[in-house]
Every structure is written in structure tokens, then in C-alpha cells.
Amino acid sequence: MSLTSAAEELLRANLLARVSITDEEFTFFRQYVRPLSLAKRQHYLMEGDICTHMAFVTQGCVRSYSVDPQGQEHTLQFAPEDWWVSDLYSLLTQTPSTLNIDALEDTQLLLIKYAAIEEVYARYPVFERFFRLLMQSRYVALQERVNASLSESATEKYNNFLRKYPALVQRVPQHLIASYLGVTPESLSRVRRLNRLAD
Amino acid sequence: MSLTSAAEELLRANLLARVSITDEEFTFFRQYVRPLSLAKRQHYLMEGDICTHMAFVTQGCVRSYSVDPQGQEHTLQFAPEDWWVSDLYSLLTQTPSTLNIDALEDTQLLLIKYAAIEEVYARYPVFERFFRLLMQSRYVALQERVNASLSESATEKYNNFLRKYPALVQRVPQHLIASYLGVTPESLSRVRRLNRLAD
DNA sequence: CTCCTTTCTTATCATAGGATAAGAAAGTAT
DNA sequence: ATACTTTCTTATCCTATGATAAGAAAGGAG
Numbered sequence: 013m014s015l016t017s018a019a020e021e022l023l024r025a026n027l028l029a030r031v032s033i034t035d036e037e038f039t040f041f042r043q044y045v046r047p048l049s050l051a052k053r054q055h056y057l058m059e060g061d062i063c064t065h066m067a068f069v070t071q072g073c074v075r076s077y078s079v080d081p082q083g084q085e086h087t088l089q090f091a092p093e094d095w096w097v098s099d100l101y102s103l104l105t106q107t108p109s110t111l112n113i114d115a116l117e118d119t120q121l122l123l124i125k126y127a128a129i130e131e132v133y134a135r136y137p138v139f140e141r142f143f144r145l146l147m148q149s150r151y152v153a154l155q156e157r158v159n160a161s162l163s164e165s166a167t168e169k170y171n172n173f174l175r176k177y178p179a180l181v182q183r184v185p186q187h188l189i190a191s192y193l194g195v196t197p198e199s200l201s202r203v204r205r206l207n208r209l210a211d
Numbered sequence: 212m213s214l215t216s217a218a219e220e221l222l223r224a225n226l227l228a229r230v231s232i233t234d235e236e237f238t239f240f241r242q243y244v245r246p247l248s249l250a251k252r253q254h255y256l257m258e259g260d261i262c263t264h265m266a267f268v269t270q271g272c273v274r275s276y277s278v279d280p281q282g283q284e285h286t287l288q289f290a291p292e293d294w295w296v297s298d299l300y301s302l303l304t305q306t307p308s309t310l311n312i313d314a315l316e317d318t319q320l321l322l323i324k325y326a327a328i329e330e331v332y333a334r335y336p337v338f339e340r341f342f343r344l345l346m347q348s349r350y351v352a353l354q355e356r357v358n359a360s361l362s363e364s365a366t367e368k369y370n371n372f373l374r375k376y377p378a379l380v381q382r383v384p385q386h387l388i389a390s391y392l393g394v395t396p397e398s399l400s401r402v403r404r405l406n407r408l409a410d
Numbered sequence: 411c412t413c414c415t416t417t418c419t420t421a422t423c424a425t426a427g428g429a430t431a432a433g434a435a436a437g438t439a440t
Numbered sequence: 441a442t443a444c445t446t447t448c449t450t451a452t453c454c455t456a457t458g459a460t461a462a463g464a465a466a467g468g469a470g
Contacts, residue, residue, distance in 0.1 A: 078358050078362065084362065086361035086362050088354060088357060088358060088361075100347065101351045101354075101355075104351070140336070140340055140343055141332070144339055144343035147350055148299065148303060149303075150350055151299060151346055151350050151353065152303070154354060154357060155299070155300075155353060156300075157357055158353060159287060161357065161360040161361075161393060162277075162287075162393045163279040163283065165426075165427095166427070185446080185447060185448090186447075187447070191361075194360060195427070195428090196427075196428060197447085197448075197449095198427090198429085198430090198450085199426085199427055200448095201449050201450080202427085202449090202450085203427095205450085364456075365456075365457070384416080384417060385418065386416095386417070386418080394458090395457075396418075397418090397457090397460090398456085398457055399418095400419050401419090401420085403418095404419080404420085
């Protein structure tokens, strides 16, 4: 049995943050895990591809986004280190993806083969528990985002983003944050200027 | 052992749509289920309450909504028969709810005690599987809603709502659909008029 | 049937944020 | 160092949608 890499230890820690995992369980899980490197701007998933793996980011940052009929990009998720990302709909249904996932920086992923996941759940239900817990917290966060989109102005959305994700603001281009918030880059720039004037 | 009610059979069918459940498993689960009736406009949950149960709607319709600092209501979910509803954040953290849930019609719920759910999962992991699957599909649907809020105009959002939830349009007041879509009732009325003119 | 509440519509006016255009600043590669 | 790309800003103008106001229509309760 090979030693675990630093990346795998990050994955183990991510699992342990939600559930208790034994060495035996983790060793079993590792069978279905493989690393993937992405260069900055390289795509992990492109619209139309079928998503076959769940990706866990161990280094760098990716984002998932859709492209609307006018060619506008809309960012659905930023995933820096310690985050999971995939096109869940494509993964679950094994149909062509409507999302794109690309790297905002040079990035290291660990990929878990979706075709093996049922086997993992059957052997060690703790992994099913893990993904239930993960989905639950993601659901709560997404609902909060829907609520924000219904109730907040551009300024409020940006200021709350600053508060919630201060680290991302430092490493992600502003026009991508704009596309996450649902405003144009020019409007976000205006929001920031008015923030500055008001301070 | 008492006979199952029609409501309980609806619950059983809802579980069976995602997982295989034996009579024994369902009988065990039933221990933690109790019915609740709500009159139209009656609240099941009010902001500040701690959410202690998951609710499954067997008759009627409820909605969950938040109230912003200006007193505006924002509808997060409509839950007609066969849907699950709760304030998941309050449920998971046992902290005061930020959401309200009220009945749009006379409604029958089945409540599952959250404090018992870990016991249920431990005894019969199939229930954990069920809630994982439920959370997954809810997550996918919410992400689609976020995507719509980022990319669609009021008209598109309304027309897609019509397409996705034709039954709800018949039974839910339009101003509540407006509050779900993130537009004012007056704007929705305008959208409908322009739709009519264009037909 | 009548009153009262809720829901929906229409019209006018106001505004937050989009569209467009241009350039500045920062980052990257040769 | 220079050129090229990406990112960010500022300014002007424009439009989709919000705010306000008023009334019509529909639905319930007595």
C-alpha cells in the first residue's frame, strides 16, 4: 500500500471534519481516487461533456459557470482548496453537462469516480453519511444565496460577499465576482466606488 | 399495530420513489411520525422559532418565506402534496429560524421528529440514503434557480415557472409567485399582459 | 345579497443597474 | 524593455423593473 500524499491527507481531513473515518475505510476509498492537474484557464468540464467524477480541490481554485444564449457567463460556484465541485445534475443523470468548470489558477484536483460511489456506499455507509451532510450544508448555503438574490441590492450582495468570502476577493478577478453576484463588471466597479466615497 | 392512514401511505410512496423500504423499516419509521392539520393562513413555523421537525405535505399547500428588513416577503419554496418542507438551517443547528412557513390552503402535514432522525439512520441506513437522494435533487433544483436568477429576465422567469409548475399557477396567488420569482406583483401583471399581447 | 378583504390590473413616474465606449492599470510573455 | 492581454474604471445614455396610486375583479363571511 502506497503512502498517502499531502493531497490525500487534505481529503481525509475534509471527510473527518464531518464524519469519523477509519484508516481501513479511507484506504478503501482511496482506490477510487486519482489526482489531476489543471493549468490556469484549463477546463475540467465543458458544456456537453458527461460529468463522471466528483472533484475535490487540493490546491488552486476552480469555478463552475453556465453560458446563456447571449454568450454571457454566470458563475455558480467558486471552489478553492478544500471544496468539492462537479456538475451534480450531469453526474447523477449521466447526461450532458450544462455547466463548465475551469481553473482560475494552476490547480490540483482529486477525482472520485462516480461509477464506483454506489459500491463505496454499500461497503461503508459512512461515506453516504458524509455526502448527505455535505449536500445538506450546500443546500442551506444555496438557499441563502437565493434569498439574497430575492432581497438584496447589488451593493448589499457585494458587501455580504466581502464579509463571507474575504479570501476569495483577494484571488478571484472582480468581473468573475460580478458574474457570481448577477451584476455587470461595470456595475460592480460603480458599487465599489460608491462604497469608497461613503466609507 | 395500527393501520396506516392514507397520509402515511402517501409518505411511504414518497420514500419508495427513491429507495426500497420494507414494511418493517416503514413501521419503525412511523413511530416518529405524527400528523398535524393547518388551517389556511395558519403558520407552521415562524421566524425565531426553532425548527424541530421535518414536514411532509399530504394535503394542501404551504410555502416557506423570509421577511427582509423593509418588511417584504420573499418566497423560497412552495410545497404542495408530496413535498418536504422545513427550515433546514434551523433544523440542523437547532437555532432560531429565519424563515416562516404558512399554509396557503387547509393543509395536512406529517411531522418527523428531528431529534429521532439519527436513531432512525443508525437503525436503518436506508433512511439516510433517502435523505441524501432528496437533498441531492433539491440541490440541483436550487442551483437551477440560482442560474435562472442570474441569467433570465422577469418574463423568462415567469414563462419557465409556468412550464415547470403549471399546477401551482392554478392554485397559488400571483403575488406569491411574484415573490418567488423576485419581481413585484405589478411587474408580474405587466409581464402577463405583454405575454397576452404577444401570444 | 351585501360588505369586506384579498387579489389583480393599469397608468404614471422614478431609479438601479445594464449597454456602450474609451482609456487606464496591471499582468504576462517574448 | 516592449508588446499584448486581461482586468478595472469612468462616463454617458438607456431600459427593465420598482414605487406609487387608484380602481376593478374576485372571493368569503355574515
